[in-house]
Amino acid sequence: MKKYLYQRSIELTNGAYTSNLIRKFAQSKNSRRFIPGYIKAYQILTDDVEKPLDSFSTLHDFFVRKLSPGSRPVAPAPVVSPVDGKIEIAGDLHENVHFLVKGQHYSLADLLGDKALADRYQDGKYAVLYLSPADYHRIHSPADGKVNRQYVLGKKSYPVNAAGLQYGKAPISGNYRMVTELDTAFGNMLVVKVGAMFVNSIKLTETGGEWQKGNEVGYFSFGSTVVLFFEANSIEFVEDMSNGNRIKVGEPLGIMV
Numbered sequence: 001m002k003k004y005l006y007q008r009s010i011e012l013t014n015g016a017y018t019s020n021l022i023r024k025f026a027q028s029k030n031s032r033r034f035i036p037g038y039i040k041a042y043q044i045l046t047d048d049v050e051k052p053l054d055s056f057s058t059l060h061d062f063f064v065r066k067l068s069p070g071s072r073p074v075a076p077a078p079v080v081s082p083v084d085g086k087i088e089i090a091g092d093l094h095e096n097v098h099f100l101v102k103g104q105h106y107s108l109a110d111l112l113g114d115k116a117l118a119d120r121y122q123d124g125k126y127a128v129l130y131l132s133p134a135d136y137h138r139i140h141s142p143a144d145g146k147v148n149r150q151y152v153l154g155k156k157s158y159p160v161n162a163a164g165l166q167y168g169k170a171p172i173s174g175n176y177r178m179v180t181e182l183d184t185a186f187g188n189m190l191v192v193k194v195g196a197m198f199v200n201s202i203k204l205t206e207t208g209g210e211w212q213k214g215n216e217v218g219y220f221s222f223g224s225t226v227v228l229f230f231e232a233n234s235i236e237f238v239e240d241m242s243n244g245n246r247i248k249v250g251e252p253l254g255i256m257v
């Protein structure tokens with residue numbers, strides 16, 4: 001019943017009209033005066049923000065803020081974190097290429113909309129990285145690689161916070177999402193950017209065919225999630241990849257096997 005009521009409340013409020021209102025407000029000049037309150041409410045540390053706080057013209061501008069050069073050093077590991085966020089879960093893909101998040105079972109074929117592609121990751125690994133509203137929301141490349149394919153699926157989105165992952169209608173495989181497959185030195189990997197409720201905005205800033213580890217490739221408007229998938233026998237997660245731990249852009253995530 002709790003899951004049903006949660007899903008119904010989200011479906012009644014999460015429409016195009018509501019999304020447009022929120023987007024327009026966040027990008028309006030009037031939203032600028034809410035920046036100090038936003039920082040205080042989410043206890044955001046601003047020492048590493050690239051620009052002075054009074055230079056942001058809208059709340060959205062602050063939300064997609066850039067950081068000062070050198071504030072996120074890139075580790076020499078072959079795979080690093082693409083975002084600042086929390087490790088919701090990191091583990092092995094189950095039989096028939098399924099994975100588990102907050103008690104919900106997901107099919108990689110449903111997430112990708114491509115069973116043949118999903119089957120290539122049988123017995124591989126995955127990591128779910130959640131970005132809260134307080135986090136830095138630019139996305140960086142987790143590895144050096146060539147872009148094999150990139151496409152978008154889905155329309156509306158459930159929240160991707162703890163409640164959304166537990167009670168939402170399969171938010172990871174059902175939400176608006178952008179899939180990128182990279183060909184790397186350790187094999188192919190998938191970088192799945194998952195949109196959040198109200199504002200399904202994933203903007204690419206790297207549109208070329210090559211990604212360089214640590215370089216910015218895009219950003220989210222509003223909190224969201226990145227899910228990484230790796231082929232079998234390609235990497236092992238570092239010891240710090242424990243559920244609930246915090247991780248930052250450029251910190252080591254995996255080593256080759």
